[in-house]
Amino acid sequence: MLKLKDGIVELYRKVATSLPSDVENELKKAYAAEEEGIAKEAMGVVLENISLARKTSRPICQDTGVPTFFIRVPRQLSQEEVRSIITAATREATEKVPLRPNAVDILTDRNSGDNTGRNIPVIYFEETGEHVLTIDLMLKGSGCENAGQTYKLPAEEIGAQRDLDGVRKCVIDAVFKAQGRGCPPYTLGVGIGATKDQVSVLAKRQLLKRIDERTGDERIIALQARLLDELNRLGIGPLGFGGKTTVIGLNIDYNHRHPASYFVDVSVCCWANRRGRLVWG
Amino acid sequence: MDIKTLTTPLSEEAVASLNVxxxxxxSGMIVTGRDRVHKYLFSELPLPDEIPFELEGAVLYHCGPIVRREDAGYRLIAGGPTTSQRVEMYEWRIIKEYGLRGIIGKGGMGEKTLQAMKEAGCVYLHTISGAAVxxxxxxxxxxxxxxxxxxxxxxxxWLMEVEDFPAIVTMxxxxxxxxxGVAEKSMGVYKELLGGGA
Structure with a gap:
């Protein structure tokens, strides 16, 4: 399994040093849309940074996040084994790429120095009947991770009832509260469902989708389109300098809920929306 | 776009001439500091001579860089700004106690810091979020x-020497x-979009 480890180290390098083309294209559109001023200047530097990072194979952002893996694992493969390969690959990638060591012990405040620790990296497994191992890696900076919000509907303070219009209000509230602190233009993932833990992971999973993906129920697609327009009317703009593009895309998904519960989670991702996939076997 | 050049350490006059x-x-020497440094300086208030770098007139950069240790010393790989708002509860005291003249960061800071900057003569320099390379x-x-x-x-x-490091005065x-200004403007739209719910 030595080769899988090498593959994961390479995945780390690719995800840390380059952006998916759909994200980069939207950022180029955001640059073109801004009028002359500091927001446009800033977007120009953002685009230059992206190409410089790719060319010189250095991390786009110094915050390489909490490594988060979403894995589809074939039945015959041991999750424990995959986990230990990921841990070894994480140590190696931290040194080689390099990544910033981001795992800090709660009790001693010591940084482990290699991005591994108690339940770090974060790994979500899903067993499949497929014969290949599919590994999605997300390196999400924590400035934007801190900008995320969870809502319990109804939420009277924002006038949000238990319906899709209530969900719409939650998303607007989350972006308004984030202002420019999480590095806009943002990509958003939204999860709706029965329990607090479930909606957080569901929201985060949405960030793995292409931001221009338009599949699923038409009511959800319509809500996404409406929100994209409304969120950009907030005028927070690139990096929070004020301007036309605050959000470049969002994806929403839902689960069934409990009669008593209606949770909405909004996961906010910075412009450096770093994700990548390795298919093995 | 007009560009102003600044060299550290910053004088009170240089700071006063800057506008949003x-x-x-x-250009010149700057120091970095983020969550741990702020908590430490705020709570322990070490004397200036217990800190190896000069903070009087200094510019403090909210940054947690990727630094590689090499035989010849340290090499910086990536070094963009971190979110400044997290140190809002500490910064006012640190500006006043140590005589900082500039803060570099991203996302801006709140009323407490704005007030301390006004009283002590300090500015907030917003650099390009995420542009680490x-x-x-x-x-x-x-x-x-x-x-x-x-x-x-x-x-x-970290003590670092910068040259033509770009930033925008936002406070x-x-x-x-x-x-x-941006928050107030977005507040109007926010209220309209929520239809009186907020």
Whole structure:
């Protein structure tokens, strides 16, 4: 399994040093849309940074996040084994790429120095009947991770009832509260469902989708389109300098809920929306 | 776009001449500090001579860089800004106690810091969020680090020399804040979109 480890180290390098083309294209559109001023200047530097990072194979952002893996694992493969390969690959990638060591012990405040620790990296497994191992890696900076919000509907303070219009209000509230602190233009993932833990992971999973993906129920697609327009009317703009593009895309998904519960989670991702996939076997 | 050049350490006069919206290029020595450094300085208030770097007139950069240790010293790989708002509860005291003249960060800061900047003569310089490689290329060298082992590399205080480091004045020493303006403007739209719910 030595080769899988090498593959994961390479995945780390690719995800840390380059952006998916759909994200980069939207950022180029955001640059073109801004009028002359500091927001446009800033977007120009953002685009230059992206190409410089790719060319010189250095991390786009110094915050390489909490490594988060979403894995589809074939039945015959041991999750424990995959986990230990990921841990070894994480140590190696931290040194080689390099990544910033981001795992800090709660009790001693010591940084482990290699991005591994108690339940770090974060790994979500899903067993499949497929014969290949599919590994999605997300390196999400924590400035934007801190900008995320969870809502319990109804939420009277924002006038949000238990319906899709209530969900719409939650998303607007989350972006308004984030202002420019999480590095806009943002990509958003939204999860709706029965329990607090479930909606957080569901929201985060949405960030793995292409931001221009338009599949699923038409009511959800319509809500996404409406929100994209409304969120950009907030005028927070690139990096929070004020301007036309605050959000470049969002994806929403839902689960069934409990009669008593209606949770909405909004996961906010910075412009450096770093994700990548390795298919093995 | 007009560009102002600044060299550290900053004088009170240089700071007073800066206004919200100014584009600046900064050169000279700067220090970094983020969550751990702020908590430590705020709570322990070490004397200036217990800190190896001069903070009087200094510019403090909210940054947790990727730094590689090499035989010849430290090499900076990537070094963009971190979110400044997290140190809002500490910064006012640190500006006043240590005589900082500039803060570099991203996302802006709140009322407490704005007030302290006005009283002590200090500005907030917003650099380009996430542009870690572009900015690293404007950091000529990492001179030294303080608390590297204890706080960990991302949280240490680093002394760095920068050249033509770009930033925009978003909070000035006269009490103006671009962030306040953007927040107020978005508040109007927010209320309209929520239809009186907020």
């Amino acid at each position: 919206g100014d584009f600046v290029l900064l 572009y900015l690293a290329d404007r950091i000529k060298r990492v001179v030294d680090g303080w608390k590297v082992e204890e706080f960990g590399a991302p949280e240490a205080m 000035d020493a006269s009490g103006n804040s671009l962030h306040k």
